[in-house]
Amino acid sequence: MTQTVPNIDTVRELAARYNNWGKWGPDDELGTLNHVTPEKVRAAAGLVRKGKVFSLALPLDQNGPQTGSFGRYNPLHHMIWDGGDIISGAQDHLAEIRYTDDAAYIILQSSTQWDALAHIFHDGKMYNGYGPELVTSRGAARNGIINTRDRMVGRGVLLDIPRHQDRRWLEPGEAIQEADLEACAQAQGVAVGEGDFVLVRTGQIAQRRDIGNWGDYAGGPAPGLGVSAADYFCPRDVAAVVTDTWGTEVLPNETPDVFQPLHIIMLLNAGIHLGEIWDLEALAEDCAEDGVYEFQLVAPPLTITGAVGSPVNPQAIK
Amino acid sequence: MTQTVPNIDTVRELAARYNNWGKWGPDDELGTLNHVTPEKVRAAAGLVRKGKVFSLALPLDQNGPQTGSFGRYNPLHHMIWDGGDIISGAQDHLAEIRYTDDAAYIILQSSTQWDALAHIFHDGKMYNGYGPELVTSRGAARNGIINTRDRMVGRGVLLDIPRHQDRRWLEPGEAIQEADLEACAQAQGVAVGEGDFVLVRTGQIAQRRDIGNWGDYAGGPAPGLGVSAADYFCPRDVAAVVTDTWGTEVLPNETPDVFQPLHIIMLLNAGIHLGEIWDLEALAEDCAEDGVYEFQLVAPPLTITGAVGSPVNPQAIK
Amino acid sequence: MTQTVPNIDTVRELAARYNNWGKWGPDDELGTLNHVTPEKVRAAAGLVRKGKVFSLALPLDQNGPQTGSFGRYNPLHHMIWDGGDIISGAQDHLAEIRYTDDAAYIILQSSTQWDALAHIFHDGKMYNGYGPELVTSRGAARNGIINTRDRMVGRGVLLDIPRHQDRRWLEPGEAIQEADLEACAQAQGVAVGEGDFVLVRTGQIAQRRDIGNWGDYAGGPAPGLGVSAADYFCPRDVAAVVTDTWGTEVLPNETPDVFQPLHIIMLLNAGIHLGEIWDLEALAEDCAEDGVYEFQLVAPPLTITGAVGSPVNPQAIK
């Protein structure tokens, strides 16, 4: 059914089909992270064979992808004390030691990030049926990213779509459908199942590096998941889905009826956390080399009370 | 020798004895994180037996410990879009979906944190001999925390000093010396060795929770490591040392000659990264229960370019 | 009637009596600043006789009065380039010149400030009947302080209540009523009339300086205007009312029915801009010396688009 062009009805049908509200109780704020049982955490650690660690985060600085689109800007970093103060004698009141200190202003979803379940609303509700009155200017009282503080640990699986298709990257506007995900996983010889953190590579970061600038990476046309991807991820009970793009989904979306329909189906209804702007390039190279597409993933958010997203420096450990 | 009251000479002698500058080449920016080999990363993953995850971070909010002392303040969190906007119709231009977004202003070492090797200077130098001119108002060109983006993964060991002494916590001003560390490790039946991330619990966070407010936790009198702790950690080639206090070291320091002498000996000369304000309470409870004081530790910093420290949400996985 | 203890009925009656909505058209965003005609601007300039200028702003820094109460903090100031960079050679790529640069994070009503007409709501409306949906997370689309960018110029009058009563300051909890204002103006020999900016001194800043710390100045008990002050200011068609306190009004308020009732009557219904945390001490000294309690006042807000208040450095020119 979702082979055809989706519309608002498709989206509503899939949302209803994969809805997990109440599944883990009326107070749940974790969604499919509930699938990551201690047994799965233990098993994921068993995937560490080479002892090789990959940081999947972009540098957080003014060279990041944001341009002000959607009110998002790259982070600002300022020194509170720096080496110049040491040279100039500004710390000579200290006994022997000198030090530096700093601060940053970060729009939390401006770079490599987790969307919290409080990030997306539809028909006046967020995941598990909580209302928008629970996210005030003081932050999210429900579904904040802080709930996941010790839950972003488990088995990671990389699905390298362009490499599977012998291409360097997908082009903006190309959708990754259910069949593409299945074919890629099969070719890679990796299973995707309950409690997995699935990292889908589109290659868009590689493409922008090739061009030499981010262009409209943040918010513009992008390769990404099509609506039918929900039919792949939801029945498999994955824990989270991640891409190397700004917004998970193919842009422009497949239908003008709904902006970011998979966010509604997967994050809001199914309770699947989404990761965005993850840099999968080095990890993908390594997976291609050793043919191993699974690993331990540890991607803890900052513990900002009330935050609806978080910068993250995800660690893929092979 | 370091049994006696230390002074500037003691500090200089220990600094020279444990100096690692050049050991990993003139361009090294990792220090003793170099001891964390792939083999050690692999072995650390093998410590995951129960699949239980502990987040060792305090909540990042205005209830944090900072008071303005040393120019540090608790973080500020603001919403860019929130539920009120959704209710009021401010996003009705979007097709179906609604969303929230947010930002934070964070003084990077205001809560659970890593000190970068660029954080501490003495005699005009930081770790590996780099000069203060390399840390301008634009950030650290050397020894920034971003260098450790994929290196904060390995074997964690908890040394629960007060519990070993049948106490709830150490009092401000109490120093933990080499002999205390040895006795504690021995009693816990855990070895501390090359490439380990050693978490030393003083119980000060428990104490402040008992009082009901942070008081002068940030910068005031505190239990912590005495200078002789260097004789414990440095010869063992540990990767990093962490405490549940603001500044690692006993405060007031054992000598007025030098403020924070262990920072000079261990961080600056030996190249040992220091973690501070880590919340070890729940982990310590669990270790006391199962008698297992070792675990996989994954504590990735934010990848802020040029930063001399980073907030962190450390994951202890048992 | 407002002699007796006010309650919600009193407030609603005064609000209705002094309501100016629609008086200057359905699109008005200026309120009683409309009374400041060019003729009044011209006349106010004529009050400059000595050529003496008073800045009525507190320093904007971490020694300010905020404590986190009501989510307000003192401003943070950071250097982007400083003298240390110059000394260390970080700007040696520049030809001859060197420079410094800086930034500040300011909670807009944390110190000497103007309340915008978008700052206060009651029964779902702000001044002139605009609804709360017009103040989104993107700022105020109506009644923002930017509307007053060229309107905060006119005749200033100081009413020095404690000096009139031969006291150094009023105590927290002491209300200034209509009769007090009348008696003070008469004793000072100054008339208060249409289009005036009236500065009411309680002396609370002097009191806190005497103590040596701000204490609960920001949000705690305070001297200030009682509800009957509306009967003084509203019929006189003043342009704006200013105090040297955090919140204009006596705290605790005279009735528990309504928090900050005068804000509802005067700012919201009458459209009178309120200034708060103005430092009137030096000006009051001068007025007592020369017996002249009127002056030109120029107090332009920052032109932050969408802001609901603004820091201000008011200039009283005598």
Next chain:
Amino acid sequence: MTQTVPNIDTVRELAARYNNWGKWGPDDELGTLNHVTPEKVRAAAGLVRKGKVFSLALPLDQNGPQTGSFGRYNPLHHMIWDGGDIISGAQDHLAEIRYTDDAAYIILQSSTQWDALAHIFHDGKMYNGYGPELVTSRGAARNGIINTRDRMVGRGVLLDIPRHQDRRWLEPGEAIQEADLEACAQAQGVAVGEGDFVLVRTGQIAQRRDIGNWGDYAGGPAPGLGVSAADYFCPRDVAAVVTDTWGTEVLPNETPDVFQPLHIIMLLNAGIHLGEIWDLEALAEDCAEDGVYEFQLVAPPLTITGAVGSPVNPQAIK
């Protein structure tokens, strides 16, 4: 002499010729603002004839001219409480009243601004011979903009260079020389003298509005003052010089020897405060209409302790 192409020698000679260090004592931090005597303040108020007020500030928002050049960004504005919170009931704990509140992160010289005397250094000194060690990461201990808190009041004079030349604006790269200033003042029938705040219009803001975007306004090629302008302003003992451009001076500068040579001559040596990015368009229209190019100018900086510049909403009152 300054008719010929200037170079480093020219700059040094003019700097020496117009140097005012020590003229007002070794502790002076005001420079030529010392020329603005009470008598001049009084006389300036006498220039108010029509009672018409002009705000010369651009809106402070993300539509401002900054692009990250020189590390400067447009300001960020966030709501702490907004109308959505009121609608959603987030303030229902308050008795009757509801309110909004907000904050801004402002790079202080990112829009309409004053340069402090602490902003510019040459040969290791700022105005009056103070060294760079006095501007640490904690801000400026000397020559900060806060010193001018009650000094930015006096006679303003507009020199509308393009209108005098029957043009809409000067083109980027066009220098305004001493002779141009003289001719313009003469044609306008206005004298420029001691203690004046001189506003020089290049029309670049009009040009960018005509184009529809700021382009490289902030830091790119610009019309502006040539080095010989020092021969016009310095002997006349003006208080301050202002332009409608990012950096006062013609860009590219007339010599590659020195970046922004007039900043060294006029601000650093003569102690003349410089205002930049002032929007003179509406004022210029009015002056052209009534032929009156003088007015009262009141342009108070924010009182940020230690700041080396300040946003300002200058008021020209005619």
